[in-house]
Amino acid sequence: MFSLFMGFYRYLFQKHQFQVLIVGLDYAGKTSVLEQIKTIFCGMEPLPPGKITPTIGLNIGKVSIDGANLVFWDVGGARSLRSLWERYYGEAHGLLFVIDAADTARLEEAREVLRQLLNNAELAGIPLLVFANKQDAAGALTPHEVQARFGLHHAEGSSQPQHVLGTTAIRGEGIDEGVRWLAETLRTSPRALALQTG
Numbered sequence: 162m163f164s165l166f167m168g169f170y171r172y173l174f175q176k177h178q179f180q181v182l183i184v185g186l187d188y189a190g191k192t193s194v195l196e197q198i199k200t201i202f203c204g205m206e207p208l209p210p211g212k213i214t215p216t217i218g219l220n221i222g223k224v225s226i227d228g229a230n231l232v233f234w235d236v237g238g239a240r241s242l243r244s245l246w247e248r249y250y251g252e253a254h255g256l257l258f259v260i261d262a263a264d265t266a267r268l269e270e271a272r273e274v275l276r277q278l279l280n281n282a283e284l285a286g287i288p289l290l291v292f293a294n295k296q297d298a299a300g301a302l303t304p305h306e307v308q309a310r311f312g313l314h315h316a317e318g319s320s321q322p323q324h325v326l327g328t329t330a331i332r333g334e335g336i337d338e339g340v341r342w343l344a345e346t347l348r349t350s351p352r353a354l355a356l357q358t359g
């Protein structure tokens with residue numbers, strides 16, 4: 162009882178820290194997104210796109226937004242690496258799913274990967290931000306088209322908040338709005354509260 166009380170006290174009065182897991186297929190642009198997050202919120206110089214290589218391990222970025230710390234975990238999206246994602250599920254407060262909106266040949270694969278994530282009990286109630294990335298590329302689906310194709314229909318009052326945005330990671334477009342939505346949503350997320358006081 163006492164530890165529950167202390168956990169709730171800490172939740173109310175200490176600076177919150179939220180962990181956000183960045184996932185999606187390989188080549189979707191996850192690391193490019195993380196580089197831009199660090200640039201926008203920490204003023205760090207982003208790695209030039211040519212210097213970003215496929216992720217094998219884990220990239221971490223920590224940013225401070227309106228009194229909350231967000232820690233981003235960027236993992237590799239290659240098929241052989243996806244089984245490693247689950248080691249982060251239990252401690253993830255939020256999920257950022259990045260899609261290459263111009264790669265229509267792999268949309269079905271991306272849809273299936275997202276479907277499995279949302280069906281995973283360890284991720285129950287997790288706020289989901291989807292970036293329909295590469296909006297600059299020819300033939301890219303709009304965020305509305307991605308929303309429809311992926312069957313993402315956030316119902317008012319749903320226990321699993323969802324938000325879909327169009328981004329162009331290599332130019333840093335759309336990222337700021339998405340990260341602010343996450344920070345705002347995580348503050349009132351029952352899952353985040355449960356993880357922080359648990």
Ligand SMILES: Nc1nc2c(ncn2[C@@H]2O[C@H](COP(=O)(O)OP(=O)(O)OP(=O)(O)O)[C@@H](O)[C@H]2O)c(=O)[nH]1
Binds near residue numbers: 210213215217
């Ligand atoms: N045109 C365009 N290219 C992008 C954009 N975002 C990322 N890319 C390119 O897409 C390629 C893959 O980007 P990464 O950030 O490495 O992708 P990733 O999702 O981290 O890939 P893995 O680490 O293998 O899972 C790189 O060549 C990027 O420069 C974008 O908004 N527009």
Ligand SMILES: [Mg+2]
Binds near residue numbers: 191192214236238
């Ligand atoms: Mg990467």
